[in-house]
Amino acid sequence: MSSAAHPRSLRSLVTHCGALLKGDDSVLLSGIASIASAKTGDLVFAEDEVKLDQALRSQATAVIAGEFAAAARLSKPTLIVRNPKLAFAQAAALFGQAESREGNDESAQIHLSAQIGEHTSIGPGVVIDEHCQIGNGTSIGANTVIGAKVIIGQNCRIGPNVTVNSGTELGDRVVVQAGTVLGSTGFGYVRDESGRYQLFPQIGRLLIEDDVDIGANCTIDRGALDATVIHRGAKIDNMVHVGHNVEIGEDVVIAAQTGISGSCRIGNGAVIGGQIGIGDHVEIEAGVILGSGSGVLSHKVVRGKGIVYWGTPARPLKQYLKELATLSRLSQKRISQKKEK
Numbered sequence: 001m002s003s004a005a006h007p008r009s010l011r012s013l014v015t016h017c018g019a020l021l022k023g024d025d026s027v028l029l030s031g032i033a034s035i036a037s038a039k040t041g042d043l044v045f046a047e048d049e050v051k052l053d054q055a056l057r058s059q060a061t062a063v064i065a066g067e068f069a070a071a072a073r074l075s076k077p078t079l080i081v082r083n084p085k086l087a088f089a090q091a092a093a094l095f096g097q098a099e100s101r102e103g104n105d106e107s108a109q110i111h112l113s114a115q116i117g118e119h120t121s122i123g124p125g126v127v128i129d130e131h132c133q134i135g136n137g138t139s140i141g142a143n144t145v146i147g148a149k150v151i152i153g154q155n156c157r158i159g160p161n162v163t164v165n166s167g168t169e170l171g172d173r174v175v176v177q178a179g180t181v182l183g184s185t186g187f188g189y190v191r192d193e194s195g196r197y198q199l200f201p202q203i204g205r206l207l208i209e210d211d212v213d214i215g216a217n218c219t220i221d222r223g224a225l226d227a228t229v230i231h232r233g234a235k236i237d238n239m240v241h242v243g244h245n246v247e248i249g250e251d252v253v254i255a256a257q258t259g260i261s262g263s264c265r266i267g268n269g270a271v272i273g274g275q276i277g278i279g280d281h282v283e284i285e286a287g288v289i290l291g292s293g294s295g296v297l298s299h300k301v302v303r304g305k306g307i308v309y310w311g312t313p314a315r316p317l318k319q320y321l322k323e324l325a326t327l328s329r330l331s332q333k334r335i336s337q338k339k340e341k
């Protein structure tokens with residue numbers, strides 16, 4: 001269960017979730033929970049009739065349910081919405097706001113030139129270097145290091161042990177989980193005549209727009225001469241690496257353990273599965289879906305909104321499955337021929 005510092009009335013969720021309420025709107029809620037673990041004061045959600053029945057028989061105080069519940073007999077106050085899972089997430093965000101703390105731990109080291117907004121929370125062992133800007137309502141977890149001239153917007157949540165290097169700018173409502181490194185030096189080298197490598201200048205920036213979520217233990221490099229850009233609403237899972245000069249579009253989703261090489265472009269709304277390797281200078285157009293474990297070769301363009309790609313090198317799923325079927329038939333034929341001999 002997620003408990004709120006201050007209970008919220010069910011009435012306050014109606015407008016926020018765009019819901020139709022059946023029942024007492026003055027009921028107070030203290031948090032959210034699953035149906036199985038719900039206690040008095042909790043809000044749960046039901047996506048079908050079976051779950052609704054379970055929710056009504058649980059200890060939960062109120063329920064969010066789909067439009068199918070409009071004609072049902074309801075024994076608990078119920079918010080009726082088109083998408084109950086989405087509405088539940090929206091309600092959870094309100095409870096998360098209520099949980100936020102304020103104040104700076106006395107062990108935090110904040111440079112005198114840093115500008116710290118109102119209602120912020122800065123945890124123990126945090127280091128904030130010179131000329132940083134931290135927006136109103138932002139929280140920074142224990143032992144996080146914020147480099148010089150970093151800009152962090154309003155209502156961001158930066159977890160513990162995060163490193164934000166100089167040249168990084170975060171928009172509003174950005175979430176960064178524990179252990180992530182932002183704005184690190186890119187992996188770009190020039191080879192000389194003797195075969196030795198010289199680091200190419202990595203002096204660009206990292207720009208992260210509003211409402212981006214970044215998981216734990218990710219690494220996102222700054223640009224070489226220009227900028228690495230993560231556009232509004234992108235969601236990045238744990239242990240993802242983003243190379244220098246990459247541009248990730250709006251509402252892109254990237255699952256865990258994916259590596260994106262330098263100078264790639266990923267279009268708006270693309271879905272990138274887990275454990276995918278993407279070579280340098282790749283362009284993935286808007287709406288493309290890359291299946292887990294796929295590989296995209298350098299300098300390739302992957303096209304087709306809503307088209308699923310799979311395999312290495314990645315190709316449309318239908319083609320990939322046909323190739324697997326062909327290989328299977330050839331293998332079976334070879335086995336049969338051996339048996340005949």
